[in-house]
Amino acid sequence: MDGYLRPKREQLWLAVRLPHLPLDVLGVHGDDTPIVVAEKRRVEVVVCVNDAAAAAGVTFGMDCTKAQILSDCSVLQRKQPQERHALKDIADGLYRFSPYIQIHDCEPVAQAAVLLEVSTCLTLFGGLLNLIEAIRQFLNATHYRFALGAGHSPQAAWLLSWTHQEITGHDIRADFIEQLKPLPLNLLHDYPDAVAMLEKTGFTTLGDVATQIEGRTITGLKKRLSREFIGHLCDVFGIDQALQQKSLFQKPVTQYHPQEVYRDEIEFEYPVATTELLHIPIETALQNLSDHLRQRQLECQEVVWIFYDIHNRTERVAVRCDVGQSDWRLLYDLTLIQLDNRALSFEVDRMVLECPQTTRTQDRRQTLNFSGLRAQSKHQQDLEVALAKVKAQLGDDAVFKMIYCDHHVPEAMAEAVPVNASCTKDLAPELATAVRPGWLFAQPYKAEMRKRGIYWRGYFELLIGPERIHNDWWESPRARDYYLAQRDDSARFWLFQDLRDGQWYVHGEFA
Amino acid sequence: MTLHTHPTDDTSPDLQQLLCRRNDVWRGMAQSQDAKPSVSTGHDVLDATLLNSGWPKHSLIEVCQGCGHAEWQLLRPLLAQTTTGHVALINPPTRPFPPALIQMGIDLDRLIIVEASQKADWMMAVLQLARTEAFTVVIGWQPKQGLSYTELRKCQLASMESQGLLFLFRPDSVLQQSSPAALRISVGVETDHLGVTVVKQRGLLAAATARVQLPLPRVWLGGFLYHKLNQPVLVPVKPKRTQRRHLRSV
Numbered sequence: 001m002d003g004y005l006r007p008k009r010e011q012l013w014l015a016v017r018l019p020h021l022p023l024d025v026l027g028v029h030g031d032d033t034p035i036v037v038a039e040k041r042r043v044e045v046v047v048c049v050n051d052a053a054a055a056a057g058v059t060f061g062m063d064c065t066k067a068q069i070l071s072d073c074s075v076l077q078r079k080q081p082q083e084r085h086a087l088k089d090i091a092d093g094l095y096r097f098s099p100y101i102q103i104h105d106c107e108p109v110a111q112a113a114v115l116l117e118v119s120t121c122l123t124l125f126g127g128l129l130n131l132i133e134a135i136r137q138f139l140n141a142t143h144y145r146f147a148l149g150a151g152h153s154p155q156a157a158w159l160l161s162w163t164h165q166e167i168t169g170h171d172i173r174a175d176f177i178e179q180l181k182p183l184p185l186n187l188l189h190d191y192p193d194a195v196a197m198l199e200k201t202g203f204t205t206l207g208d209v210a211t212q213i214e215g216r217t218i219t220g221l222k223k224r225l226s227r228e229f230i231g232h233l234c235d236v237f238g239i240d241q242a243l244q245q246k247s248l249f250q251k252p253v254t255q256y257h258p259q260e261v262y263r264d265e266i267e268f269e270y271p272v273a274t275t276e277l278l279h280i281p282i283e284t285a286l287q288n289l290s291d292h293l294r295q296r297q298l299e300c301q302e303v304v305w306i307f308y309d310i311h312n313r314t315e316r317v318a319v320r321c322d323v324g325q326s327d328w329r330l331l332y333d334l335t336l337i338q339l340d341n342r343a344l345s346f347e348v349d350r351m352v353l354e355c356p357q358t359t360r361t362q363d364r365r366q367t368l369n370f371s372g373l374r375a376q377s378k379h380q381q382d383l384e385v386a387l388a389k390v391k392a393q394l395g396d397d398a399v400f401k402m403i404y405c406d407h408h409v410p411e412a413m414a415e416a417v418p419v420n421a422s423c424t425k426d427l428a429p430e431l432a433t434a435v436r437p438g439w440l441f442a443q444p445y446k447a448e449m450r451k452r453g454i455y456w457r458g459y460f461e462l463l464i465g466p467e468r469i470h471n472d473w474w475e476s477p478r479a480r481d482y483y484l485a486q487r488d489d490s491a492r493f494w495l496f497q498d499l500r501d502g503q504w505y506v507h508g509e510f511a
Numbered sequence: 512m513t514l515h516t517h518p519t520d521d522t523s524p525d526l527q528q529l530l531c532r533r534n535d536v537w538r539g540m541a542q543s544q545d546a547k548p549s550v551s552t553g554h555d556v557l558d559a560t561l562l563n564s565g566w567p568k569h570s571l572i573e574v575c576q577g578c579g580h581a582e583w584q585l586l587r588p589l590l591a592q593t594t595t596g597h598v599a600l601i602n603p604p605t606r607p608f609p610p611a612l613i614q615m616g617i618d619l620d621r622l623i624i625v626e627a628s629q630k631a632d633w634m635m636a637v638l639q640l641a642r643t644e645a646f647t648v649v650i651g652w653q654p655k656q657g658l659s660y661t662e663l664r665k666c667q668l669a670s671m672e673s674q675g676l677l678f679l680f681r682p683d684s685v686l687q688q689s690s691p692a693a694l695r696i697s698v699g700v701e702t703d704h705l706g707v708t709v710v711k712q713r714g715l716l717a718a719a720t721a722r723v724q725l726p727l728p729r730v731w732l733g734g735f736l737y738h739k740l741n742q743p744v745l746v747p748v749k750p751k752r753t754q755r756r757h758l759r760s761v
Contacts, residue, residue, distance in 0.1 A: 383597060383645035390625060390636050398626045403619060404609035414609050416624075423609075423619045431610050435730050438583035438615075440608035457578075463733030484730065490700045491579030492731050508608060510731060511580035 010119065010173055011253070014132070015104075015149040015157035016094065016139065017113040018087075022048040024144045025082040034073035038064045039110065047078055047110035060109065083112065090114050090144065092258040097121060097135055101256035104158055108189045113161065115154040117253045128169040152176045155236045159187050159206075177237060181207030194229040210237060262300075262355035264288055271310060271347035275339040278348065282335055285353040286328035298358040299324035303331055305353060309346040317342070321388045322420060324359055330385055337392040387419060409471045409478060410440060410507065435464060435484050437494040437508030444505035447495065456506050458488040460495060469496075484510065550676060553588020557707060560721045561694070562714050566676050570693035570713070571667040577683045579700040580604065582650070583615060584727065585707070586678070589648065591616035596647030596675065599640045601625045602633055603652055630656045637677075638669045647675040653682070660689065667691045686710065703732060 018024070022037040034053035036046045044064040056071030064075055091101050091114050100117035118131055125131040132148065139146050149161025152173040160179060171179075183206045185195045203209055212221065213233075222230050233239075266281050282305075293299055301324050305317040319334045391399050400416040403423035407413050417423070447456035454460040465483030480496040487493060492510035497503070549565035551558055558564045566572060566589065574585065590598060598621055600607070609619055625640070627633040633654045641649045651666075658666075658681070670677040679692070686697060695711040704724040711720075 379596065379645045382643050386639055386643040386645065387623070389639055393635055394625070394627055394632050398632075399623065401619065401623050402607055402609050402612075404613060410608070414606065416606070419623055425613060425619065427610055427613050432614070434610070436611040436614060437608055438611045439580065439603075439605045441605050464730060484733075486702070486731075486733070487579075489578050490702050492700065509580055509605075511583045 011117055011152060012119040012122075012128070013151050013154045013157035014116045014118055014135070015113045015151070015154070015161040016090070016116070016135070017111060017147045017149065017158065017161040018090075018144055019111055019147060020048060020050070020145045021083050021086060021112055022078050022110055023050055023076075025079060025086050026076050028076070029143060034058065034071040036064070036067055036071075036073050036075055037078050037110075038075050039078040044075075049073075078110070086144065087112055087114065088259070090139075090142070091256065093138060093142070094135065095256060095258050096138075097125070097131060099255050100253040102154055102254075104154065106158075106189050108192065113158055115157060117154075128167065132167060150176070151180075153235055153238055155232060156180060156238075159183055159236065162187055173238060177210065180236065181205060181210055183207075185209070188229075188232070191226075191229045191232065194225045197224065206236070209233060213237065213239065260358070262289060262292055262353075262358070264353045265350065266352075267350045268348065271349045273344075273347045275344060278339065278351065279336065281351060283328070283332055285351070286332050286335070289331075289353060289355055290326060290328035293326040293355075293358065296358075297361045299326040299361050300355045300358045301325070302357065303335075303353060303355050305335065305351065307344065307346075307348045308350040308352070310349045311346075313346055315345060319392070321384075322391075322418075323384050324361075326361065330388060333385075334388055334392045337389060341393065407471075408469055410436075410469070414440060435467070435482075435494075437492075438511040440494075440508040441506070444496070444507045447504040447506050449504060454485070454495065454504050456487075456493075458491075460485040460487055460493070462495070463492075466497075470499075482507070550589065551592075552585075553592065554723075554725050556723045557725065560709055560723050562712050567693055567713075568676060569671045569673065570677070571663070571670045571691065572676065572678045573663075573690055573692035573695045574678060574680050575683050575686050575695065575697045575710075576680065577699055581698045581700050581705055582680060583611070584700075584705050584725070585698055586648075586650070587615045587617070589676075593621070593647055594618070597621045597623055597645055598648045599623050599625060599646050599650065601636050601640065601649065601651040602627050602654060603650075628654060630654045630658075630662075634662060634665065637666055641666070641669040641673045641675075641677050644674050646673075648678070649673070649675065650678045650680070652680045653685075657685075660691065664691045667693070700727075703727065 023029075023035065026037065028035050028050060032052060034056050035050045036053050036058055037048040038044050039047045046058060046060060046062045046064060046067050049058045049060070049067075053067070053071050053073045056073070058067040058071050058073060062070075067073055068075065087103050087105075091103055094101060094114055094116055098116040098118050098121050100120075102115045103112065104115055105112045116135075118128070121131060122128055125134060128150070132150075135148070147161050148167070149157045149159070149163070149165055150167045150171065151157035151160050156176050160176065160183075163179070163183065165179065185198055185203060185205060185208075187206075188195050198209065203212075209221075221233075264285050266285060268281070272278055286303075289300075289303065301322070302318060302320045305319070307315045307317070317335070317338050319331060319338055321330060321334060325331055387399055396418075399419060401419055401421070401423065403415050403417050403421065404427065405413055405415050406428050445456060447454050447460070449455075450459075452459055454462075462483045462485050466481035467483075468479070468481050470479035471477070477500070479499040481499060482494060482496045485493050485495045493506050494508035494510065496505055496507055498505065547563045547570075548568040549561070549563035550568065551565040552561070561567075574582075576582075598617075600622065603624060606624070607622070612619060612622070625636045627636045633651070637649065637651050640646050663679075666677065666679060683697065683699075686695075690711075692711070693713040694709070697708040697710055699706045699708075701724075705727055707723050707725060709721045709723075
């Protein structure tokens with residue numbers, strides 16, 4: 001405990017910047033050979049260099065070809081999903097130090113940081129310096145290279161992480177602002193256009209901007225620069241935009257919620273050869289999951305079963321349902337349907353149940369039951385259970401409903417959507433009395449023009465028509481004359497003649 | 512050995528009474544027509560022909576049709592009046608056209624389509640959805656592989672457990688095969704009407720088939736074709752009446 005009392009309600013942010021994240025996620029740690037990470041922006045450019053490549057003169061934003069000529073470096077492609085995953089892992093790990101965590105991704109320079117608000121955690125860790133030491137120890141155990149910065153706002157901490165800031169543990173807001181002033185404007189990477197304009201007008205450091213704000217007003221800058229950039233500057237310096245003075249209130253900090261992945265493992269005394277013997281352990285595992293979800297007021301839409309044999313070979317079975325569940329029964333039925341449709345390729349020695357994503361039960365809209373809606377909700381539940389079982393067997397695409405889309409061309413008037421989607425019940429006014437068939441073929445069938453007349457599995461007699469339908473001029477041209485026609489066997493069909501080539505087609509049937 | 516029997520209890524029903532209590536026992540010529548729950552077809556003339564004046568619930572209804580399709584004309588009134596529950600279409604011949612269904616008054620929100628071309632999948636879907644209370648009408652089209660008597664029997668048993676209606680559309684060619692369906696009808700589109708023949712109704716003798724005609728929509732009967740406006744109209748010429756002059760005899 002350092003004995004220094006920080007002013008109450010003053011936030012204190014730590015930035016953990018990861019300057020070599022693109023290289024670290026690809027497993028590149030050694031600096032012996034020049035290695036760069038490239039990304040396709042307008043052209044293929046370098047976004048991250050290791051020390052060997054930097055020593056050879058390769059810089060950020062350099063063309064890849066030039067970098068290779070300069071340093072004969074190896075070029076690796078950037079993997080952004082892995083970077084995001086790594087950031088999330090680090091944030092989950094830093095959750096032990098503070099519950100207020102944000103992730104900042106600076107895309108223009110391909111760097112990211114995890115920002116922690118630690119003002120409420122200092123007592124627990126015995127001061128800022130002890131806290132920083134604990135964070136360093138945690139980060140050193142990972143293989144990610146990092147730089148730390150501290151500030152009175154997340155933006156300030158991010159900027160100060162680019163400097164060799166000496167964190168004393170006693171700094172307050174005024175001290176951080178003084179430390180920000182000498183920093184060059186080009187550190188504001190997210191706003192290159194605004195920085196270029198400021199540099200043209202003679203501003204070079206953040207201190208120049210601070211002097212402008214303190215001496216005069218921010219109004220002049222507001223007229224020339226974007227509102228977003230002005231808001232960012234105000235956040236950096238802790239200024240209230242409207243009052244143009246030190247902000248009286250701190251921005252609220254949202255709490256970070258690390259993702260909890262439920263995992264349950266069952267090991268068998270002997271390898272299980274048939275899926276029937278798995279029914280009881282599956283039921284037990286799902287009941288445990290159901291208890292876990294209910295206790296936390298959560299529900300899930302997907303569970304994953306991972307089966308292992310004695311040689312650690314795995315087989316995964318994913319079970320999904322449309323609506324979140326906290327009860328085990330539907331997931332059990334769906335799991336059995338999946339297992340009935342597949343034979344295990346080995347004898348199961350160990351079985352793992354994972355629930356990768358959960359949602360809060362309160363997030364789902366609940367219908368207030370004032371007037372006997374309980375029967376409807378039971379029907380709805382029955383419907384969901386039945387459709388889930390059918391989809392588990394046939395696939396999600398096999399169950400759908402049709403909706404009406406307002407369009408001229410018949411094939412564009414119908415669309416297949418998931419069962420949960422809502423559909424309009426109103427027709428365009430001109431269609432209220434139009435002649436339309438009950439069935440529309442997926443593709444129109446070509447009819448022949450014979451001596452006796454139009455022929456497609458029988459000769460047609462035109463009864464009603466024509467109705468001319470053509471699409472809009474900016475789409476691919478289509479113009480058709482539609483008729484209701486009767487075939488030899490009295491069946492009624494919807495025919496059209498394509499006005500571009502004169503060909504006849506059968507498009508639908510009146511049933 | 513003397514067999515001692517207890518005197519019969521007057522309150523225990525005898526065999527005749529037990530049989531009369533059930534409405535699914537065939538008793539030869541002595542048919543009784545107990546009232547079964549049913550839903551009006553929406554066609555008065557068809558209601559008058561059917562036992563219980565409508566589509567029977569808890570029963571498999573088999574509809575055989577030839578080359579022409581008549582599903583929507585036959586079931587339009589039923590589907591338009593279905594305001595609760597859902598309607599399932601299992602393996603329809605093609606996708607329904609939403610503007611036509613909206614014109615018929617059918618609620619697209621309640622219409623769910625299941626595409627199951629394989630017989631095993633089709634059977635699973637029909638049996639599962641027929642037993643679900645949420646579906647008030649389940650309509651299935653026979654898969655290409657056809658259905659055996661056993662499979663039809665399973666559908667019939669599923670319909671007995673359901674609270675709604677179960678329709679099965681099959682081709683005309685199966686009319687000669689036996690079927691456990693409680694109601695079998697044959698439907699055919701004619702020039703100016705929809706012909707419905709009731710082939711079998713559980714509770715009626717086999718010879719008692721009935722045929723009714725349902726009207727078709729006015730537009731199906733045809734109108735004036737606009738493209739014929741340019742063609743010369745042939746007006747029949749009345750033969751001139753030759754006037755005979757009767758010569759007076761001088």
